Amino acid sequence: EITKEQRTLMKVIVDAYSTHQIPQDVAKKLLQEQYSADENFLLLTEMATSQVQVLVEFTKNIPGFLSLDREDQIALLKGSAVEAMFLRSAQVFSRKMPSGQTEVLEERIRKSGISEEFIIPMFNFYKSIVSLHMVQEEQALLTTITILTPDRPYVKDQQAVERIQETMLELLRKLCVLQRPQEPQYFARLLGRLTELRTLSHYHAEMLTSWRTNDHKFTPLLCEIWDVQ
Numbered sequence: 001e002i003t004k005e006q007r008t009l010m011k012v013i014v015d016a017y018s019t020h021q022i023p024q025d026v027a028k029k030l031l032q033e034q035y036s037a038d039e040n041f042l043l044l045t046e047m048a049t050s051q052v053q054v055l056v057e058f059t060k061n062i063p064g065f066l067s068l069d070r071e072d073q074i075a076l077l078k079g080s081a082v083e084a085m086f087l088r089s090a091q092v093f094s095r096k097m098p099s100g101q102t103e104v105l106e107e108r109i110r111k112s113g114i115s116e117e118f119i120i121p122m123f124n125f126y127k128s129i130v131s132l133h134m135v136q137e138e139q140a141l142l143t144t145i146t147i148l149t150p151d152r153p154y155v156k157d158q159q160a161v162e163r164i165q166e167t168m169l170e171l172l173r174k175l176c177v178l179q180r181p182q183e184p185q186y187f188a189r190l191l192g193r194l195t196e197l198r199t200l201s202h203y204h205a206e207m208l209t210s211w212r213t214n215d216h217k218f219t220p221l222l223c224e225i226w227d228v229q
């Protein structure tokens with residue numbers, strides 16, 4: 001059964017998740033700006049930068065995160081940013097935007113200088129997330145669990161991270177059992193997505209390198225979070 005404090009924890013996380021979103025004027029640009037590989041890259045850069053800011057604000061609201069060692073907080077954010085952004089943007093593909101933003105976003109990603117070998121696993125992942133039909137509680141918790149992965153590079157006190165992550169895993173497990181009594185494997189399937197995210201994270205590092213060799217510029221925030229330039 002879900003305890004009272006688990007319900008409170010759930011509410012804090014879901015409220016933070018729904019509060020911190022990409023500003024609509026940024027998201028709307030998807031539909032407005034010109035189409036060219038360079039324009040698409042610039043727009044994706046702007047959106048990724050905005051998404052990182054949203055991610056940092058969300059992370060600060062995860063109960064217990066701010067009590068971690070400061071350097072570990074940075075290490076967790078840097079290590080999970082790409083994965084959290086994949087999860088977050090997967091929701092865009094899940095909710096079939098009325099204004100066709102989904103198709104436009106897909107088109108701009110496909111035409112932004114990313115090589116086909118990364119595009120295929122990327123959109124397979126998006127499809128696999130959409131097919132899970134996650135509710136917002138599951139999306140918010142799965143993103144939280146990804147951020148609180150103890151074995152990111154340079155994390156010193158992995159135990160402290162593990163303790164918070166375990167609380168979130170237990171809550172997500174209970175939620176899955178309650179939401180989908182007829183699908184006992186659903187919780188395991190959600191966690192399986194996190195494994196796929198790690199693979200995408202490696203592909204992403206190569207995407208960055210290939211963009212850089214084609215002299216693409218990133219914003220200071222993206223350079224900092226992804227250790228580029």
Ligand SMILES: O=C(O)c1ccc2nc(N3C[C@H]4CCC[C@@H](C3)[C@@H]4OCc3c(-c4c(Cl)cccc4Cl)noc3C3CC3)sc2c1
Binds near residue numbers: 041045048082088
């Ligand atoms: O809430 C909405 O309405 C909404 C609409 C569109 C939208 N697009 C979003 N994106 C677009 C892009 C794809 C998903 C993650 C990033 C944010 C953004 O990342 C682009 C990106 C990525 C990236 C890609 Cl292409 C796919 C998945 C994850 C990442 Cl980080 N890597 O580098 C870059 C920049 C070019 C430097 S969030 C969002 C919210």
